[in-house]
Amino acid sequence: MNEISVEQTLNRTEFQRQYGIVGESLEMQELVQVVQHVAPTDITVLITGESGVGKEVIAHAIHGASRRSKKTMVTVNCGAIPEGIIESELFGHEKGSFTGASSERKGYFELADGGTIFLDEIGELPLATQVKFLRILENGEFLRVGSSIARKVDVRVIAATNKDLENEVRSGNFRQDLFYRLRSVNVRIPALRERKEDIPLLFERFIEEFSVKNGIRFGGMTAAATELLQQYYWHGNVRELRNVVESMLVLERGKRLDADDIGKYLRMPVEDRMLPMVVSKQNDFDERQLLYRALIELKNDMLEVKNLLKGVLGSDGTSGRMSGNQNNAVQENLSLSEMERRMIETALKKFRNNRRLAADELQISERTLYRKIKEYGL
Numbered sequence: 001m002n003e004i005s006v007e008q009t010l011n012r013t014e015f016q017r018q019y020g021i022v023g024e025s026l027e028m029q030e031l032v033q034v035v036q037h038v039a040p041t042d043i044t045v046l047i048t049g050e051s052g053v054g055k056e057v058i059a060h061a062i063h064g065a066s067r068r069s070k071k072t073m074v075t076v077n078c079g080a081i082p083e084g085i086i087e088s089e090l091f092g093h094e095k096g097s098f099t100g101a102s103s104e105r106k107g108y109f110e111l112a113d114g115g116t117i118f119l120d121e122i123g124e125l126p127l128a129t130q131v132k133f134l135r136i137l138e139n140g141e142f143l144r145v146g147s148s149i150a151r152k153v154d155v156r157v158i159a160a161t162n163k164d165l166e167n168e169v170r171s172g173n174f175r176q177d178l179f180y181r182l183r184s185v186n187v188r189i190p191a192l193r194e195r196k197e198d199i200p201l202l203f204e205r206f207i208e209e210f211s212v213k214n215g216i217r218f219g220g221m222t223a224a225a226t227e228l229l230q231q232y233y234w235h236g237n238v239r240e241l242r243n244v245v246e247s248m249l250v251l252e253r254g255k256r257l258d259a260d261d262i263g264k265y266l267r268m269p270v271e272d273r274m275l276p277m278v279v280s281k282q283n284d285f286d287e288r289q290l291l292y293r294a295l296i297e298l299k300n301d302m303l304e305v306k307n308l309l310k311g312v313l314g315s316d317g318t319s320g321r322m323s324g325n326q327n328n329a330v331q332e333n334l335s336l337s338e339m340e341r342r343m344i345e346t347a348l349k350k351f352r353n354n355r356r357l358a359a360d361e362l363q364i365s366e367r368t369l370y371r372k373i374k375e376y377g378l
């Protein structure tokens with residue numbers, strides 16, 4: 001790493017304050033310096049990192065510190081737009097170019113002219129659209145759907161993804177030429193667990209934010225509680241930490257918190273449930289309490305599965321087929337879609353409406369999840 005001069009450090013601190021970027025780990029210091037360097041240019045930036053690491057925060061900082069800051073930054077979630085209309089959404093369309101196109105319409109690139117377009121979830125862009133996107137990156141040119149006249153825009157592109165694009169290239173879902181073009185400036189935001197020093201700083205920031213917002217005093221916490229926050233896996237990264245702080249502050253109201261109190265707000269998958277026991281050898285954890293909590297969580301998981309099964313089998317535990325129902329086929333279909341609806345509902349609840357994490361858990365694409373949410377009116 002290059003040596004950081006005092007002047008640069010002050011600038012960086014000021015920059016972070018201005019754009020709400022909390023973090024003093026070496027990783028964040030280096031990252032912010034790259035961001036400061038690329039922001040004033042027109043270079044395309046690819047921001048990568050797990051869900052909730054702060055990709056959108058960084059995108060806003062890049063736009064905010066650019067010469068385009070007075071113009072808009074149009075944010076597009078590529079994963080949320082149905083494939084059939086993505087091209088007309090991005091590039092616009094001419095009147096009558098397809099059924100329902102009753103008037104001409106500007107696409108997001110035209111709306112962002114002079115400013116920035118932030119293409120979130122770029123890994124979800126369909127292959128056919130990727131070619132057109134590459135053309136815009138190369139020379140700013142595009143065609144509206146239904147038009148053969150090339151138009152030009154002056155747009156700075158920031159793209160983000162939590163997918164491993166190299167993997168996507170290998171499996172044929174992402175064009176290699178586009179990948180090479182995008183990755184020339186790649187800002188990779190490390191997961192929170194890779195920069196543990198930032199956890200207490202972020203924690204403090206969120207405590208401050210939510211204490212003021214809710215008028216609640218924070219009652220402090222024990223060393224064991226602090227340790228648990230540091231050792232936790234933080235699957236949902238900074239977003240998860242922020243949510244945990246808010247729930248905890250509101251529900252525990254001024255109480256001095258121990259590891260147990262905090263543990264209630266953390267997602268503990270089986271492998272993580274073992275973690276506090278390892279940690280407890282070095283620190284002063286109450287093993288029995290932690291084991292007890294793990295057992296309660298297991299019990300809750302089992303209750304959830306039981307409820308899900310009830311939805312499929314019916315309350316008497318027998319399936320539609322076994323009960324001799326005349327409308328077997330219909331019954332079975334209803335049960336399946338009901339089961340799907342419940343699984344989606346449960347996943348959304350579990351991840352506090354974070355659709356990306358819910359989609360990951362359900363092993364479906366975010367786009368499919370959006371469609372299902374609409375379909376079931378969730």
Ligand SMILES: Nc1ncnc2c1ncn2[C@@H]1O[C@H](COP(=O)(O)OP(=O)(O)OP(=O)(O)O)[C@@H](O)[C@H]1O
Pocket residue numbers: 020021022023049050051052053054055056057058162238239242356
């Ligand atoms: N370094 C940071 N300092 C302060 N707040 C942060 C930081 N990073 C993230 N946050 C906060 O965490 C939350 C999630 O951040 P953000 O939406 O930018 O993540 P993301 O990487 O875009 O997530 P996703 O992949 O799910 O879209 C936001 O509330 C944001 O303000």
Ligand SMILES: [Mg+2]
Pocket residue numbers: 055056120
């Ligand atoms: Mg985001």
